[in-house]
Amino acid sequence: MAAPRVPHSRPSRHRDRICAIPRPALATVAPSGRAGRAGPEGHTGHTGHTGHRRTHTDRSNPVPETTAFTESPERQALRASVADFAAGFGEDYWLACARDGRKTDELWAAAGRQGYLGVAVPEEYGGGGGGIGDLAAVAEELQTAGCPLLLIVVSPAICGSIIGRFRTPAQKQRWLPGFADGTRKMGFAITEPDAGSNSHNIRTTAERDDATGDWILRGDKVFISGVDEVQDVMVVARTTHNRPGKLRPALFVIPTDAPGLHYSPIDLGILAPEKQFAVQLDDVRLPADALVGDADAGIEQLFAGLNPERIMAAATATGMARLALRKAVAYTSTREVWGAPIATHQAISHPLAQSHVETELARLMTQRAAALCDAGDFAGAGEAANMAKFAAAEAACTAVDRAVQAHGGNGLAEEYGLVHLIGNSRMIRIVPVSREMLLNFVAQTGLGLPRSY
Known part of the structure; x- marks a missing residue:
């Protein structure tokens, strides 16, 4: 359909x-x-x-x-x-x-x-x-x-946005219809064991074979979502003539069954159907058309995907906050201890009301970021997307915590459906980018403060 x-x-x-x-x-x-x-x-x-x-x-x-x-x-x-x-x-x-x-x-x-x-x-x-x-x-x-x-953040949002803007019509025809109907999934690999949040220091390299025109990729990636259920992975690398220190990325689409690509699961104490993986690229040979766009113009291509990633993460966090508040409202409206629902007590209702305010503010910022992105104002969308992700992640974490507290001991009982949200809400303050890196960006771009990294 x-x-x-x-x-x-x-x-x-x-x-x-x-x-x-x-x-x-x-x-x-x-x-x-x-x-x-x-x-x-x-x-x-x-x-x-x-x-x-x-x-x-x-x-x-x-x-x-x-x-x-x-x-x-x-x-x-x-x-x-x-x-x-x-x-x-x-x-x-x-x-x-x-x-x-x-x-x-x-x-x-x-x-x-x-x-x-x-x-x-x-x-x-x-x-x-x-x-x-x-x-x-x-x-x-x-x-x-x-x-x-989870992969809706990765496949149609990150990869779909990049391919939609920077691939040839033939390449778009190869991937976008599958993104549209869900028959094709693509992962995204940027994080590395040593570079961490410092994307300028990524060490995965792409070397050109002048004799054949092929690219040869070498390196390691970590915390890559859903590698076991995607057909391809978009990998962020640097060409061998660009040394670490200043980010000049090149993006490549690699089939997950390509010779030399290996992956292994990372065990996390988070309940989720999608798993995280470490990926090793051992002399993975790719044809010339595996390159997305231009080998030396990857920074624009990269951020064409990262802004949507933050917007989608913010939307997901907002949904998590709404889910937690819905559970808390239902429970506190019917739970009676002193002859009336516990929601009649301001010690219960005010924290939930505050989380509702915070959630709606996060949603508003997310809509602003999306509007800027869709209008083609990518510079403005960058700051707004980072603000949205920060606000929504904080709102989700706080809403889940308040919902658990409002449930008392029942908040830790599996049957009330909050326990798994504790870890997932905490995780969303870290991924896909930590709150500290978001604040670094806002301090630098929004307030004009000196760079801290």
Whole structure:
């Protein structure tokens, strides 16, 4: 099934204004106005969608910035459609997969058939033609339903954004349709054992074989998501004439079955169906067309993927905060100790209310970052995306902690569904970029303070 289509909008004289949210998403909506619910078997009651109608968004009267992020009716319909779809799987399905060592293949395939994975893929490649804001809404609603898809951050967001901007039409045709319908997954490998957060110091090298035109890659990567369930990995390397110290990356797409590519799992105390891996590249020989874009222009290509990565991470964290608060509200509204629900006590209600405020502020910043990214303001999107990821990760961590506290001892009982969120919310303050590195970036770019690294 094709992805939900997104109506095109006219070029705007106000593209530099944050309020111009381009190409709002149309959801895949059943005739009743709600999307059909798909269960773990992949069946759905969906019989069609109304997303084929093309309309233009009126930009003649720009929305004041104070109301810039009231989501369009189309985006709201997309959210409602995804929420209804995700309820057919839910947290029980996701937890069962994680505990049994299974992948969420049924959920991924069903999301692909419904078009949700491809909302940001151009229409000519089978996608919805929307933007990262639409894909972020999908990720947020899946997480809010308790069944997140980690690789939605990697495959259609990071890799899809880079390939969509920098590959040739033939190369786009090779990968983007599979991203749109979920039949193809791609990993992303940048982190290294020694370089850590210092991407300028990556040591994975790409050497050109002048005789054949091939590239030969050597190096090590760590904390690479889902290598065991993707067909390819986009690897960040440096050409041999570029020494460590200043980041001039080159990006390559490597099949996971390529000779010389080896990977091994990293055991984490985190409950999730997707695993993390160490990857070794031992003289991996690649054809010339494995290179993404230009060998010496990789920095622009890299950040074309990293901004969407942060936006998607922020959306996922926002969904996690919403999930924790939903559980806390349900529990405290019915739990009675002194003849009334414990939510009537301000010691219970105020922390939850504060987390709700923090979550909505994080969502607002995430929408701003997505709007800037979709409008082509990549410099502005960089700072906003980092702010969004920081705010959302902090909101998620705090919301989960407050939800556990509101449950008392029950917060640590498996049946209340909060225990696994403790580790996952803590992790999201570290990945894909730590809060400290985010603050370094904001201090430098937002406040003009001296570089700290």
